[in-house]
Amino acid sequence: MPAADMEHEVERLWGQMQPFYEQLHCYVRAKLNQRYGNAVQPATGPIRADLLGNMWAQEWGNIADIVGPPTRGGYDLTRLLNQQHYDYMRLAKTGERFYTSLGLAPLPVTFWERSQLVRPRDRDVVCHASAWDLVNANDVRIKMCINIDADNFQTVHHEMGHNYYQRAYQHQPFLFEDGANDGFHEAIGDFIALNTTPDYLVDIGLLQRNQVPGADADISLLMRQALDKIAFLPFAISVDQWRWRVFRGQIQPEDYNTSWWQLRQHYQGITPPGGPRPADAFDPGAKYHVANNVPYLRYFLARVLQFQFYEAACRQANWQGALNRCTIYGNTAVGQRFNQMLEMGRSHPWPDALEAFTGTRQMDGTSMVHY
Ligand code: X8Z
Ligand code: ZN
Secondary structure, eight states: OHHHHHHHHHHHHHHHHHHHHHHHHHHHHHHHHHHTTTTTSSSSSSSEEEGGSSTTTTTGGGGHHHHOOOOOOOOHHHHHHHHHHHHHHHHHHHHHHHHTTTOOOOOOHHHHHHHHOOSSSSSSOOSSOOEOSSTTTTOOEEEEOOSSHHHHHHHHHHHHHHHHHHTTTTTTOGGGSSOSSHHHHHHHHHHHHHHHHHHHHTTTSSSSSGGGGOOHHHHHHHHHHHHHHHHHHHHHHHHHHHHHHHTTTSOOOOGGGHHHHHHIIIIOOEETTOOOOOOOOGGGGSSSSTTTTTOOOHHHHHHHHHHHHHHHHHHHOOOOEEEEEEETTTTTTHHHHHHHHHHHSSSSOHHHHHHHHSSSSSSTTTHHHHO
């Protein structure tokens, strides 16, 4: 796809979700205003970035307790994990178990020998989670510093999604050993994590049957998802809008920081705490993917694709009921079809891979809207 078409594609997809974001932003701002008062968070205008529960204000799920509707019968995954004394190994094994329940092979022994799962005590390392496909077939690994909380639960599934994809396409010719497009690679594990519903948590013993939130708690569960999934979209766009303009020479070094915050205000409607940031600061460099030259549009596309995968999987599983309660845990028939898409790697144009699993050739925000 030509670069200019890609930008239009992003605008089209963002247009499908923007009305939701504006409502979410407005609601969250009102709640923060109630909580902290006018002096900290005014009732109108942008939201102060440091109130959103995440260093980069990119996912807001951590303030669900402040802004969400009362979690009537809801649950706090971080608390459940800690109550049951999960450690890093149990968290990782739980991630793997979802994939094996779909009929995919367990991770190789070398994964467990060679991955870095905890922060080393004796040296400084980059803890931003990543997944690796080493040259020898089957030598896949992750590198992360696991803490026991809901964010890390999500991230373990995310990283293993990369590994399962890498392993599925390892028999392709070298040039095809990659995701159908960047967004696919980032969407696989997130799609799996969407299946970690309350019923699933019961299946794996994290939640008791009588703790499963009733349908009246859906609004809380969905709010929590919106805070992570919808809030993220304009963040992802701002990162690469900023970077594309830098690469095109439209943003000069002396304007790096000012432009960064202009774009963040434009797309996300957020503002730095304590007034404008100094022009000679370099706040974008605090984002791993900027400092490490990792494209970011992939995560935007992945937010859209993961809901397409999820809706298609639930349709294949013949799921009846609210989409957000669907889980394909243990469904080997869906798992097999899913793996067929993974095995294609990038041997076909990505619309072919998308069609193989979802039946459609277009990236489309409609699944996210349905959800
Ligand atoms: O960088 C990541 C993964 C590694 S590919 C942990 N993510 C983005 C981020 O943290 O900014 C996953 C979601 C978005
Ligand atoms: Zn990733």
